[in-house]
Amino acid sequence: MNFDVISPKTTPELLNAIYDNQSKNFRIGAGFTDLINQFKAQETEGLILINLAQLTEVDFKKISENEINFQIGALTTASELIDNKSIKENFPVLYQAANKLASTQIRNVATVGGNICNVSPSGDMTAALIALKATCHIIDCDGNERKELLSSFIRGLKKTSLTKKELIKNITIPKNFSKNIKSGYEKVGSRKSMEIAIVSLAYHLQMDDKGVITYAGVACGAVAPTIPFTTSACEFLTGKNINDISDSEKEEFAKRVLSYANPISDIRASDWYRKEVLFNISKTIFER
Amino acid sequence: MILTFKINGEWVTQEIKPSLLLIDLIRDVLQLKGTKPGCLEGECGACSVIVNGDAINSCMYLAINVDGKEVTTIEGLENNENPLHQVQEKMLEHGAVQCGFCSPGMVMTTKAYSDKCIAEGITPTREEVKKSLEGNLCRCTGYAKIIDAAEAVYK
Ligand SMILES: Cc1cc2nc3c(=O)[nH]c(=O)nc-3n(C[C@H](O)[C@H](O)[C@H](O)COP(=O)(O)OP(=O)(O)OC[C@H]3O[C@@H](n4cnc5c(N)ncnc54)[C@H](O)[C@@H]3O)c2cc1C
Ligand code: FES
Ligand code: FES
Numbered sequence: 001m002n003f004d005v006i007s008p009k010t011t012p013e014l015l016n017a018i019y020d021n022q023s024k025n026f027r028i029g030a031g032f033t034d035l036i037n038q039f040k041a042q043e044t045e046g047l048i049l050i051n052l053a054q055l056t057e058v059d060f061k062k063i064s065e066n067e068i069n070f071q072i073g074a075l076t077t078a079s080e081l082i083d084n085k086s087i088k089e090n091f092p093v094l095y096q097a098a099n100k101l102a103s104t105q106i107r108n109v110a111t112v113g114g115n116i117c118n119v120s121p122s123g124d125m126t127a128a129l130i131a132l133k134a135t136c137h138i139i140d141c142d143g144n145e146r147k148e149l150l151s152s153f154i155r156g157l158k159k160t161s162l163t164k165k166e167l168i169k170n171i172t173i174p175k176n177f178s179k180n181i182k183s184g185y186e187k188v189g190s191r192k193s194m195e196i197a198i199v200s201l202a203y204h205l206q207m208d209d210k211g212v213i214t215y216a217g218v219a220c221g222a223v224a225p226t227i228p229f230t231t232s233a234c235e236f237l238t239g240k241n242i243n244d245i246s247d248s249e250k251e252e253f254a255k256r257v258l259s260y261a262n263p264i265s266d267i268r269a270s271d272w273y274r275k276e277v278l279f280n281i282s283k284t285i286f287e288r
Numbered sequence: 289m290i291l292t293f294k295i296n297g298e299w300v301t302q303e304i305k306p307s308l309l310l311i312d313l314i315r316d317v318l319q320l321k322g323t324k325p326g327c328l329e330g331e332c333g334a335c336s337v338i339v340n341g342d343a344i345n346s347c348m349y350l351a352i353n354v355d356g357k358e359v360t361t362i363e364g365l366e367n368n369e370n371p372l373h374q375v376q377e378k379m380l381e382h383g384a385v386q387c388g389f390c391s392p393g394m395v396m397t398t399k400a401y402s403d404k405c406i407a408e409g410i411t412p413t414r415e416e417v418k419k420s421l422e423g424n425l426c427r428c429t430g431y432a433k434i435i436d437a438a439e440a441v442y443k
Contacts, residue, residue: 005306053353103423108342193422
């Protein structure tokens with residue numbers, strides 16, 4: 001590896017660095033747990049790295065809340081999410097996804113923004129954020145800002161809507177309107193630790209005080225080029241009472257989740273195995 | 289690029305190449321060979337060191353990003369009164385070291401975790417101790433003794 005590094009401390013310095021290097025070959029890095037392996041596999045002579053790790057701007061780093069949503073800075077690490085009591089309490093799906101990512105050593109540096117922008121179909125925090133209908137807040141080096149729903153921000157395998165001028169500043173998640181939630185992240189790998197998901201399922205359900213499902217967010221990872229939000233499965237659940245969902249309804253829900261899966265066979269699992277697992281874990285979320 | 293940071297309690301200033309990895313700064317520039325290069329891909333934990341209290345993989349970390357921070361390697365655990373840290377003593381007592389290649393990483397990860405638990409007044413369960421070591425691989429011991437040792441730190 002042989003690249004040059006710019007380490008901005010403030011947002012103006014960051015935006016200037018992006019602006020000044022538009023005609024050059026540059027990359028943005030945060031925790032580097034994906035980038036270092038990429039850099040090792042390519043020629044990095046002449047590459048400029050814009051290093052976000054020394055940025056001191058709170059908007060990129062803090063977890064905060066207002067009346068309508070939670071805001072999570074793009075540079076928040078998986079460990080910081082896990083240690084945040086409000087996240088654990090309100091969004092178990094996100095807590096569990098962050099906690100099932102790699103190892104302590106990786107979680108201590110891996111950022112939310114990096115997980116999203118690496119656009120892997122098995123990105124754990126990304127799957128949880130899609131189930132939570134998160135929105136990306138994006139800034140560019142001309143001073144513009146825009147927002148986009150995470151599920152549409154991801155455009156395909158390794159593709160996002162980001163231009164060369166842009167980066168993610170933070171992510172917002174709408175607050176729960178009910179305290180009655182069923183939320184979790186199922187990750188299936190070939191072993192328990194340090195495993196990229198073979199299949200994952202992120203689910204976040206909100207019920208009224210009688211148990212009627214008023215919000216359903218379900219996304220599945222590692223079974224398609226992107227992480228789909230399973231709209232038809234979510235619509236099927238909405239309005240049903242969580243306490244009396246019949247076996248045939250559970251099967252119908254799982255079938256609908258499965259309709260979003262278009263997995264590949266690779267060294268980790270066959271497409272057949274991935275579909276079987278997805279169907280089975282989808283059926284069992286009501287038992288958890 | 290000029291880097292100023294604390295290594296094992298001492299501030300140092302060092303000129304480095306911007307793309308240098310932390311593991312290479314530690315082993316090749318500072319000649320501290322206790323931090324081990326295993327997979328060099330973030331999988332095995334042999335290269336674990338502590339940066340500002342957190343265990344990280346030094347093979348997946350840019351040296352420039354320790355600027356202004358405090359880095360502890362296995363060499364930094366020794367002091368005049370105690371040549372071995374408590375975690376190291378427990379590893380010896382429980383026979384948790386065979387070839388020893390994974391041991392510095394195991395010790396650093398366990399130290400970072402136990403410092404946090406002790407600060408928060410928590411005694412972790414065996415499952416939690418196991419989880420804290422999920423990023424450290426060992427080819428020799430079969431883990432049981434390492435986990436016994438890590439658990440004994442709280443007794
Ligand atoms: C051993 C190992 C195990 C792993 N296991 C898992 C796992 O179990 N689950 C999982 O999901 N991932 C896993 N990963 C992948 C990785 O750790 C995560 O994707 C992590 O969240 C990436 O974050 P980062 O900050 O390190 O990203 P970086 O490597 O810094 O960046 C990744 C990409 O995002 C871009 N980027 C970063 N921040 C921004 C931003 N704010 N705006 C725009 N672009 C940005 C970068 O340009 C780059 O393209 C693993 C990696 C390793 C090495
Ligand atoms: S050498 Fe760094 S994790 Fe294996
Ligand atoms: S003791 Fe040999 S690798 Fe762990």
